[in-house]
Amino acid sequence: MSSSLFVADGKFSPELQSVFNFGLITRPHQARRSRYPSSEFTNDAVLVAQAGKEMALAKWEAIQKGESADCKFLVGSEDSAAELVFGSKVDLISSSLFFKAALKGQFKEQIQSNEPIRIDFVEPKIFKMIMEFAHTCHLNQNPVKSLEDAIRLAKAANLFLMPPLVILGTKLIKKSLSIENVWKALNLLLPEKNLASVCDSILSMRTLECLKQPTFMGISRDSLQYILSMDTLNIPSEYPLVEACAKLAKEERDWSVMDTALPLLRLLTLEAKEINLLAEYLTDFEKKAIGQWLVFNEVPDVAGSRLCPEVTPRKRPVTFRNRRFGEFENQEPPPSFASLNCNSAFKPQFVNFK
Template sequence: MANELEEALERHYWEDELYGARERKLKALEKGEGTDCVFVVGRDDSEVEEFYGNKFDLRAASEYFEVLFRSPLTPPGPIRVKHVEPRIFRMVIEFAHCHKLFKHPANLEEAVLLARSADEFLMTELDIVCKTCISVFLKVDQVWKIYEMNNLCHLVAKSCQEFLCNKTLACLNHPTFLEIKTDTLISFLACGGKMNINSEADLVQACLNLANTKNSDDEKRLLIRSALPHLRLLTLDEGQISALSDFLTDEEKSFLVFKKQPKLSPLFPTGPSAPERICQIKTSRCGVKTFTLRPDPKPLRLRETLQTENRMEVGDQECFTISFEASKFMVIRGFDIFCKMNDPPKTVFIDLTDDQNFLYLDSYAKCFAYDKNLDVSIKVRSCDLKFSGAKLSLAPTTLRPFVTNSWVHFNLNVLVPEGGTFEMSVTLKESCYYRFDKPLNVVETEIPKWNDPDSLKLFKNIKFSDLFFNTDDKLIEAPRHQSLTVVRKLYYTLI
């Protein structure tokens, strides 16, 4: 740990040839040579330490000391400092005079105390060193307590927020999260940074988990209502928002329904006014990156869904496979699977002569049992050619309405090493219909259009396969594998 901290801090210091001058200056300070002020430090008058300083260096290092030594209200003689421990003030004096810590914080407690002092004494350069120290020592099981106890110290709070944003899911799922106060939750939600989450639904669920620790329904409601202005509900779908339905007013529900049904906009141009407690931010703060394997198909009008050229029957046990080679270490956090189409209706009780500009797939029945018609298997091959794999029967975490253009999201947590190969197979357990698009040269021409250049560099040797079992129960490749892809997106983070 000490070596790691040394390496992390070294870039913040002056060049090595100044080290000798710093040491000589430090020795002079300890002896009181060439100094013109003295600090008496310690909470108890019986256990104090004296520290010598030079007003010129101190005023140059901090606006706090500039005001202190210029103010006519500052009494002459030794300056009494009761609220800082001597071991911490020693680091402050060293850095103010030498721009280097000769003795680093030994643990998280000392790093936080030093950060609080740097914040109080307005020492900007020391801020950078303190943030580095905290980032080295801070752990998941400590961050909520440190954040709650130091929320008024900007430097410590900012360091904790950065840690929470980088390790959001781990921190939200740790038992210490259920012990925090409502004010701490609100402060975290309001920080506004990108977070390592799958979607805003993770934050909604965390708020519900914390609310369930309260003793009364009134306390639960107060917590959720306090968090509501900081939850970006407009980035979620109806199924995810429904988890909060018991805590929303009728006005808020109507507004969210309108916002999640854009086809209603031509009919109701103005729409309901935005409720005060609904966050209007529409951009996701999800830090997880996405890689698109197939974009969302164009919505079909009702008459188009009845046309045979837009649908294809997929047989039982048909298997769709996607594989790629990772150019960097990454964690696959999840994936989206397109929903199957509903069976063709035998009778349509609607006049199809009208243009039906706003009548899309949502007029079909809705279902939330999509997970019952597929199995997923995952294999990862590392550079030493060792495979690790598992067959998964997953339930979706994003319950979207079961319509032709919708999809479901599945959480995953699979490490793919640099140079390793990831392979995912989706096997259907029932015969069903899927959207059919014209044949595409997906890998060579389409995927580069759907993803940014940086993402394309991470995924190499992408391969699609469409397999099915023949009469001998052997998997063979289907000729339409470039025309029908059930995997919509992969979600990943780099490590």
């Protein structure tokens, strides 16, 4: 390229600038920027999204007042406290498989006669969240303010077959979960295991902390069965689970706790002194089967007993520490610097420059 294409101050000459202006050549920095939307395009998209949101809210407010509504629901477990909620069939059918089937089936006669559809299995507060999301895809007028509301919303969304709202509900639950309330959440979520799985992360990563929480004493049988069925828990052995179950049985003064726990506790992975903690809850046949395993290392026939036949320990979750040191792959962690017998020649030498 000849030097005549450039002017003295480093700018392009008018001839080459005209080529750029017509788009025949793209500057390198322009090529990079063209991969991403311009700020004007981004601002336009935000404005369009905001306008759509405002229009949806305006439509929902009109429907709530009974304007443009073609169906209505009487919501509440008791008739005296039931609330009237209006809706649009088009939005409900397009957002929920439950309403798609019900409005064309069992609710069809009530809609034709302009009678309210009775909903007595969901409380009004949660049903309003369902309706708002079905009509606007947002929860602005009825925000979720507590873990209990998030759980009720997720269970209701699961019942009304609204997958996007189920995803939103589980995200809200996970955002509010902690080791202090995980057992309460699990009690409320079960037996719906697709929702209870939101607790898996905290239960598997912080198992010992969760087991030591006072709220563990209020655990339901379904929740106890759920955690004992998990294959991955952050525990050094089965003993913390055994200890927690024994403490729960004594706290409730109910030996039936062991009827739930023993078929899932991997007692055959423990030593005799650790299993002894549950000796008072075991039958003679179960003690004999455990002794056969401990003495002869033969897998006992546990048919007809409450013993778990599993002889392999539970897996532990992969964390930064065990990825780095191979802690759970039967590898020894690297020795510390202090344990190395280093020659003095390899030690750092400090020189006095005085």
